[in-house]
Amino acid sequence: MFARKLTAASEVARGVRPASLMLRGGRLLDLFTREIIEADLLIKSGTVAAIGSDYPAGEQVIDLDGGYIIPGLIDAHIHLESTLLLPAQFAAVVLPHGTTAVIADPHEIANVLGIAGVDFMLEAAEKLPLDLFFMAPSCVPSTEMETAGGEITPEQVERLLDHPRVLGLAEMMNFPGVIHGDSAVAAKIAAALRRGKPVDGHLPAMGGRDLQAYLAAGISTDHEAVTAEEALEKVRCGMRVIIREGSAARNLSALLPAVKAAGSRWFMFGSDDREAGELLTVGHIDEILRRAVAQGCDPFDAVEMAALNPALHYGLVRRGAVAPGYRADLAVVDDLEDFRVRLVIKDGEVAVREGALAVEIPAHPPGEGLLRTIRLARELRADDFTLKAGPGAVPVIGLVPDQIITEKLLLEPGRGENGLIRADPQRDIIKVAVVERHRRSGRVALGLLRGLGLRRGAIASSVAHDSHNIIVAGVSEAAMAAAVNALSRTGGGFAVVDQPPAPAVLLPLPVAGLISPEPAAAVAAALEKVTAAAHALGAVPAQPFLTLSFLALPVIPHLKITDRGLFDVDSFNFIEL
């Protein structure tokens, strides 16, 4: 079957059989010779069969009228869960932006559901007109300081690595585990390398011997570089640098000088975490192309980073370029500045025309097991958030605007009857709690927070990196309880409660407590609504739920809170209030 398809493409190239699709009169970016070629492009069997003139018309002919043909774009590193979309809804929103493949790390859903979550993503990827490839999650659970819902064992990593959609081992965030030779970490890395598959890295702000130790252990990419010097040092050591342009972290401008210095060959683009609304309105990899070229990047360099380089690094053969024998995953753009996508071809079929989907995207509804993942011991009450402490100043988590690191503050809290601590919104000291939600343990960890700015009510989220317990912050204990209970009923999501019994404003994320089944536009609108509701309560950060979601991540300095308590990242110890 495959063999016959190859032959059919060959016959089209010889001119003895018509193409299934002919793109006439386009200008094609040849990434190999760096030329723009004016020619017709012939497609057969999902493959670019030939590029030339004087061929017989194809069964279908599309006139490109001088449009530029570039390869379908590839996101080298993304967590699909961060878009809050199911794979089918994600495909529907990124295909019109020219994306034809992404390389995703499903570690969020794995933290909730373990291998079942990854298996769901793998199944959901089948039959989509977008190629979802995955990296096997390497660090689930992420740490021992929190309670996750799932675990990916070394044996499961091995099993995943044998799946054709799994291209390697996902970002190895456990840096201490790597350099101190944790045996499970080393086993997972070895499993990938033995199969000739790459291991992604995650190495923020590190260089020198630490960087080399990390590389010596077998890791080959990084997407955490934020300065050109850092990126250049990584490239110099043989690392591939994924330039991240996500909703929260944007590193393109800082890293383009490194591309200029070392050449585009060692760089790729990735969005890491990008919101549904941003995908809809601003774009995906096409937006990175646009921004790169606007900042002086050569368009050939930009397209190479956006397609060919990830294909070559991750072993996606016959992809990432426009040439005979390459998969017919193509985007046609108006020009090489705006990169406005007017046509997308996926596997040789028209997938998008003038922004509108031209293919059906089959849904893959999540099974029951993925839907009821908020498992609390019981409904919460206001007094679950009662907080006691001795006299004097206590540790308070201090938010740092636009950053995921926090400060460890020592402040005198507000106190009520019996010396019980209460929120003091005047001084911007409110309560924060993490409610274990995977195992019905009833565990609630409590702390204090400055910088969120809430003046009343509470906001809560079941998206809380990396274990995705429920994190809730509030002025009123009753509102905190109501927000958590609302999430429990809806299967997770984002909740804002002003004054109970007034109902919560909700963005339901019933799939693993992380993902909505709705289309991107609906998700974006709902996110706007809960965000506005949070702002109405006084929340200061532009994206309060994003801010909240990083408060439980115990590997980022300085003071964090998990379901097991307040965690001092510097001393690597839990501390008492």
Added chain:
Amino acid sequence: MFARKLTAASEVARGVRPASLMLRGGRLLDLFTREIIEADLLIKSGTVAAIGSDYPAGEQVIDLDGGYIIPGLIDAHIHLESTLLLPAQFAAVVLPHGTTAVIADPHEIANVLGIAGVDFMLEAAEKLPLDLFFMAPSCVPSTEMETAGGEITPEQVERLLDHPRVLGLAEMMNFPGVIHGDSAVAAKIAAALRRGKPVDGHLPAMGGRDLQAYLAAGISTDHEAVTAEEALEKVRCGMRVIIREGSAARNLSALLPAVKAAGSRWFMFGSDDREAGELLTVGHIDEILRRAVAQGCDPFDAVEMAALNPALHYGLVRRGAVAPGYRADLAVVDDLEDFRVRLVIKDGEVAVREGALAVEIPAHPPGEGLLRTIRLARELRADDFTLKAGPGAVPVIGLVPDQIITEKLLLEPGRGENGLIRADPQRDIIKVAVVERHRRSGRVALGLLRGLGLRRGAIASSVAHDSHNIIVAGVSEAAMAAAVNALSRTGGGFAVVDQPPAPAVLLPLPVAGLISPEPAAAVAAALEKVTAAAHALGAVPAQPFLTLSFLALPVIPHLKITDRGLFDVDSFNFIEL
């Protein structure tokens, strides 16, 4: 085990454990940033652990005194059999030239012995301090116009492709089979592509629609380009071009302008066919580096083509560069002009020091089945070469100096008693015959030859592409018979007979009739001796046995001879004398 090794390398990079080997004071070519880095290099677990200064001394320390550290060189395309050496002897001769890996197509031995020949090469590759990788032979037997000793079936190709040393499908020489959709051809290509493994091409002097049809069928490399224009057209279509520098065909000078135009990224170096003597005295890939740089190629470009590019194209992860985490396969050269190799490190061990091997190279003696492969029905006699033809001019194979194409001449032959045709050395028309040697069929095909220049006696060879029957050319029928019989007794090789019963001058190639068990120096000396003997009989070509070996190749225009008869390549038919 592997996991522990990774950890140990990591510890060396952190400076908490000594390197097993430290190369001190070298200058390292960083192919990623194109910088020369002056630093110490630390090795552990066969891996480059770190590059830097102020590290504790390694268990072994070698002072490089400013020598340049480059990655171990990789030959992207070679037929080991053409060196006439066994793998171990080949390793002994190329390691001192800095070669640490080769990608070989074992199709010569496969034509004689089928899968058993390939299996022998795979086994012989184990435990060598040189990485022999293979491509699964795609075209064995080569054509239906000749009798081969072996066949590689599509099922065997599948089996080979699953072997970790087999990187893809070897040069697909059956161009008509590709573009006309021969099902066995397409099945073999599909088998490689399904595994994500590349398919090598072989596409002399072809472009346009034929080239695109060939690529559309799934092929990704070529090593037959002889002009820069041809190479550029291939690169433009997404093909990787292997620049061939063999003993017979040298394409570097012609192709360097294409490297300049398209960038070095799409090019690699390969020797295709290179003689033992040339490997010994002139070199291997190091010689190509030397010549490339002498002709103005940037040394970084040259080293990239000689190491990193083949590693990346053929999926040899963590190879082809000098960086932490990369395999410690390294060469140290005096400078970036002569590239004189002073030290070779293979898998982290000193393999060569000042030209002398420092490692043992274990022999892998061929079993009996590989040794007695000249299977004749009986001893030949002079009258086996009796040639009759009707009156008038007859077709004569005309050699073209320094080329493997031949002319089809129509000449009046010399005739003796009874109208029998006899050699006419005055007019340089001699006899040529192919003796089937695989199946004891007794088949002897006869023809006439001009251009070899023999004035008496005969020369014979069991190396005769692609089926490796015995080809013999001579003035005297008795000498022809004696030469063939001498090869039969010795198990194959090259033979020169002046006047029987004087003994033959021989280069015995008892392994499959293609390969000597002797070291390179002995093989080179013996080749010189038989070549001198052939020249003493009047042979004109510089390498008469090489010339002879291409006369039986029925896919090269215009007139050839196989064991089945005289073959007119233009009409694609056997013809009668």
